[in-house]
Amino acid sequence: xxxxxxxxxxxxxxxxxxxxxxxxxxxxxxxxxxxxxxxxxxxxxxxxxxxxxxxxxxxxxxxxxxxxxxxxxxxxxxxxxxxxxxxxxxxxxxxxxxxxxxxxxxxxxxxxxxxxxxxxxxxxxxxxxxxxxxxxxxxxxxxxxxxxxxxxxxxxxxxxxxxxxxxxxxxxxxxxxxxxxxxxxxxxxxxxxxxxxxxxxxxxxxxxxxxxxxxxxxxxxxxxxxxxxxxxxxxxxxxxxxxxxxxxxxxxxxxxxxxxxxxxxxxxxxxxxxxxxxxxxxxxxxxxxxxxxxxxxxxxxxxxxxxxxxxxxxxxxxxxxxxxxxxxxxxxxxxxxxxxxxxxxxxxxxxxxxxxxxxxxxxxxxxxxx
Ligand code: OSB
Ligand code: MG
Numbered sequence: 001x002x003x004x005x006x007x008x009x010x011x012x013x014x015x016x017x018x019x020x021x022x023x024x025x026x027x028x029x030x031x032x033x034x035x036x037x038x039x040x041x042x043x044x045x046x047x048x049x050x051x052x053x054x055x056x057x058x059x060x061x062x063x064x065x066x067x068x069x070x071x072x073x074x075x076x077x078x079x080x081x082x083x084x085x086x087x088x089x090x091x092x093x094x095x096x097x098x099x100x101x102x103x104x105x106x107x108x109x110x111x112x113x114x115x116x117x118x119x120x121x122x123x124x125x126x127x128x129x130x131x132x133x134x135x136x137x138x139x140x141x142x143x144x145x146x147x148x149x150x151x152x153x154x155x156x157x158x159x160x161x162x163x164x165x166x167x168x169x170x171x172x173x174x175x176x177x178x179x180x181x182x183x184x185x186x187x188x189x190x191x192x193x194x195x196x197x198x199x200x201x202x203x204x205x206x207x208x209x210x211x212x213x214x215x216x217x218x219x220x221x222x223x224x225x226x227x228x229x230x231x232x233x234x235x236x237x238x239x240x241x242x243x244x245x246x247x248x249x250x251x252x253x254x255x256x257x258x259x260x261x262x263x264x265x266x267x268x269x270x271x272x273x274x275x276x277x278x279x280x281x282x283x284x285x286x287x288x289x290x291x292x293x294x295x296x297x298x299x300x301x302x303x304x305x306x307x308x309x310x311x312x313x314x315x316x317x318x319x320x321x322x323x324x325x326x327x328x329x330x331x332x333x334x335x336x337x338x339x340x341x342x343x344x345x346x347x348x349x350x351x352x353x354x355x356x357x358x359x360x361x362x363x364x365x366x367x368x369x370x
């Protein structure tokens with residue numbers, strides 16, 4: 001039984017160690033919304049709202065998520081009683097969309113519940129693989145030399161798979177150079193919706209590079225043209241942006257819109273929804289892997305936990321804190337082993353301590369909803 005007394009939102013600003021550029025823009029500093037839920041016994045759980053600073057990746061962004069979490073979603077959870085964290089999603093279902101805002105609250109409730117039970121969150125979620133495989137996502141750089149250097153560093157650190165962001169001005173030639181330099185590493189590209197079917201010749205030409213997959217080449221809300229594209233290229237398509245629910249996953253499988261799903265906790269609305277997508281995909285033989293949204297340690301810890309489920313069979317975009325932050329807000333920071341793995345912690349809940357003093361230091365605003 002969960003008796004939620006309050007939800008508390010805190011916005012913190014975290015400068016990235018290195019800018020992150022995708023086909024929709026460049027980010028230097030994250031505005032992260034942390035969610036702290038407290039129950040009537042005074043126990044707490046932490047979550048993170050993973051949306052970007054602009055509506056460039058999805059329609060949610062910091063200020064829209066803040067308003068929605070404060071005014072609409074928190075009142076649906078604060079002061080309410082739940083059989084279990086798995087029921088929190090349903091309490092917010094009336095509100096359409098806003099899945100990242102919902103996920104921040106929902107995942108905080110899962111952390112709280114696992115802590116109260118004294119079990120690690122990954123086990124509480126039904127995880128089976130305590131050690132997960134890690135890849136990295138490398139943004140568009142100012143030069144190809146800079147990209148090659150970054151890839152070299154990550155391969156030396158042990159990461160299992162390299163994802164590079166691509167766009168119409170950073171695609172064929174760049175991938176060709178990377179292949180020539182690093183041979184048959186596990187390599188993939190993520191276009192973040194930078195192409196349309198009119199670019200079919202270019203997209204077909206990428207087949208020669210034997211990419212592990214091509215992530216989200218076509219528009220952010222499309223699963224129909226992706227099916228047409230998949231029928232014409234050999235590279236497996238991985239869907240990211242358009243899969244916002246278990247129903248979306250089912251439809252994409254039926255339509256053959258792609259062969260893999262990048263499953264982001266925030267995008268689908270939290271752990272309960274991720275578990276449903278994972279189950280649908282596992283039954284259909286569709287691999288999933290855990291994507292990232294440049295999370296702080298709290299979102300990262302939740303990503304580690306959910307990645308331990310059986311259906312997450314490919315290396316995810318879950319990597320070490322130090323790739324993003326000079327100083328993370330959790331203790332210890334997330335570290336990756338020399339062979340590119342993370343082992344989910346045994347401590348209850350997310351298994352990392354939140355550095356409250358550090359959060360205070362970099363906090364920009366706070367609101368408590370009771
Ligand atoms: O498309 O997967 C994406 C980051 C922000 C928005 C969208 C995406 C990404 C990443 C980075 O690829 C993943 C990470 O390292 O957190
Ligand atoms: Mg993506």
